Amino acid sequence: MECISVFDMLKIGVGPSSSHTLGPWRAAERWIKELKANNTFDKVESIHVDLYGSLSLTGKGHATDYAVMLGLCGSDPETIPTETIPTIISNIKSTNTLVLNNERALPFNPETDIVFNRKFLPFHSNGMIFTALIDGKKKKSTFYSIGGGFVVKEERTNHKRNFEIKCSFPYPIDKGTELLQFCNDLGLPISQVVLENEKSIREEEEIDKELQRIWDTMLECMYIGCHTEGNLPGGLNVRRRAYDMNQNLKGNTPYSNPVEWIYSIRNTEVKFRQIIKWVSCFALAVNEVNASLGRVVTAPTNGSAGVIPSVLMYYLVIENHDGNFEDIKKFLLVAGEIGSIFKKGATISAAMGGCQAEIGVSSAMAAGALTELLGGTPEQVLIAAEIAMEHHLGLTCDPIGGLVQIPCIERNAMGAIKAINAAELALDTDPKNVKVPLDKVVATMWETAKDMNSKYKETSEGGLAVGVNMADC
Numbered sequence: 343m344e345c346i347s348v349f350d351m352l353k354i355g356v357g358p359s360s361s362h363t364l365g366p367w368r369a370a371e372r373w374i375k376e377l378k379a380n381n382t383f384d385k386v387e388s389i390h391v392d393l394y395g396s397l398s399l400t401g402k403g404h405a406t407d408y409a410v411m412l413g414l415c416g417s418d419p420e421t422i423p424t425e426t427i428p429t430i431i432s433n434i435k436s437t438n439t440l441v442l443n444n445e446r447a448l449p450f451n452p453e454t455d456i457v458f459n460r461k462f463l464p465f466h467s468n469g470m471i472f473t474a475l476i477d478g479k480k481k482k483s484t485f486y487s488i489g490g491g492f493v494v495k496e497e498r499t500n501h502k503r504n505f506e507i508k509c510s511f512p513y514p515i516d517k518g519t520e521l522l523q524f525c526n527d528l529g530l531p532i533s534q535v536v537l538e539n540e541k542s543i544r545e546e547e548e549i550d551k552e553l554q555r556i557w558d559t560m561l562e563c564m565y566i567g568c569h570t571e572g573n574l575p576g577g578l579n580v581r582r583r584a585y586d587m588n589q590n591l592k593g594n595t596p597y598s599n600p601v602e603w604i605y606s607i608r609n610t611e612v613k614f615r616q617i618i619k620w621v622s623c624f625a626l627a628v629n630e631v632n633a634s635l636g637r638v639v640t641a642p643t644n645g646s647a648g649v650i651p652s653v654l655m656y657y658l659v660i661e662n663h664d665g666n667f668e669d670i671k672k673f674l675l676v677a678g679e680i681g682s683i684f685k686k687g688a689t690i691s692a693a694m695g696g697c698q699a700e701i702g703v704s705s706a707m708a709a710g711a712l713t714e715l716l717g718g719t720p721e722q723v724l725i726a727a728e729i730a731m732e733h734h735l736g737l738t739c740d741p742i743g744g745l746v747q748i749p750c751i752e753r754n755a756m757g758a759i760k761a762i763n764a765a766e767l768a769l770d771t772d773p774k775n776v777k778v779p780l781d782k783v784v785a786t787m788w789e790t791a792k793d794m795n796s797k798y799k800e801t802s803e804g805g806l807a808v809g810v811n812m813a814d815c
């Protein structure tokens with residue numbers, strides 16, 4: 343039994359990818375810590391990084407090289423001012439020098455010291471090896487980015503069992519059935535059971551502070567996306583659409599910050615078609631920010647970061663104008679727990695399971711969380727999560743040009759709408775009539791992931807990635 347906190351599932355970071363950006367960034371940080379722990383940091387003469395498998399095949403489009411350099415420089419993805427990233431990278435490129443952990447200037451040519459190797463390491467498709475020259479000898483250290491910003495060090499045979507700390511939660515949960523049992527035994531909703539677990543590792547005051555910070559980041563991300571015009575970087579010439587949608591949808595109430603924006607939308611008459619447009623607009627906004635290396639919350643990945651904020655925003659601006667922090671808290675706690683059930687029983691890595699592991703999981707997380715806020719029972723929460731995943735099974739990952747733009751950005755809008763639909767279906771479902779429980783769909787997703795051709799696992803070697811020519815974009 344393993345502990346995965348809600349704060350492991352919802353992490354503040356920088357786009358565009360949790361496995362290809364946040365993971366390698368964290369791996370570089372961990373390597374520096376390793377060098378310091380071995381007392382070799384001060385002896386490093388030069389450094390070199392090899393990227394393997396999916397990290398290599400879609401690494402350029404996913405800014406993996408940038409992430410590695412930023413991690414090696416000692417920048418923190420949670421706090422770095424994202425507007426400084428281009429300058430940091432261009433300084434390294436123009437001087438061929440990298441200041442390791444912001445302490446030691448070393449020769450570093452990104453063109454030759456970060457190598458994109460097409461071959462796959464045996465353990466996981468997102469492998470990377472950091473090499474330091476110390477006393478004339480090469481010392482290597484291997485890391486794997488296994489999705490959602492999680493990084494593992496050692497090569498082991500069971501990828502799902504080797505990274506979390508042993509569980510000390512009072513209510514340890516691997517499966518939906520176990521979660522339901524605790525809810526029934528304790529007479530508590532899912533959010534409360536999850537909260538009790540979180541309280542075993544931090545004070546409730548701190549939990550509230552962190553959840554508020556996560557929501558503030560999500561809200562700001564939607565706000566920035568809805569108020570930024572132009573094309574996205576990367577060469578596909580993808581036009582940002584959230585700006586136009588927000589302009590077309592917004593009413594007459596003026597606003598000048600994210601909170602006023604919420605009140606302004608609440609004051610606007612919203613008809614059925616506009617509801618769908620608003621939800622899509624929120625989701626597009628997040629993933630446009632993500633695609634431009636902006637700050638997002640990994641939920642459970644960066645590529646799928648738009649689903650959860652947009653569904654929560656839907657609740658706050660459409661469903662319940664009195665919605666407050668208590669609702670936000672419940673939503674994020676439930677979403678995090680559902681994500682961890684998928685992580686433990688299957689995967690949240692597109693390199694392991696395609697887009698069902700990203701958009702499918704985020705949609706399931708959002709569907710379950712919305713269901714609790716709409717008054718659903720714990721059984722109905724899990725039914726909603728199951729429905730949302732059931733209709734994402736087999737979804738492939740085939741980003742054009744290796745960029746997290748097409749189909750990724752629109753896919754978040756689709757995942758959000760499906761989440762709302764799944765919640766509504768679940769609320770009208772009698773649990774006695776359920777044929778496919780959540781645990782069954784988790785197991786099915788994992789089997790589907792294992793059967794999926796590697797062309798569709800974040801390699802850009804199949805699907806839209808080869809069916810659409812970048813030059814035509």
Ligand code: SF4
Pocket residue numbers: 645646692696697698700701738739740741746747749750751753800
């Ligand atoms: S297609 Fe899906 S899984 Fe692949 S990069 Fe895009 S959002 Fe992520």
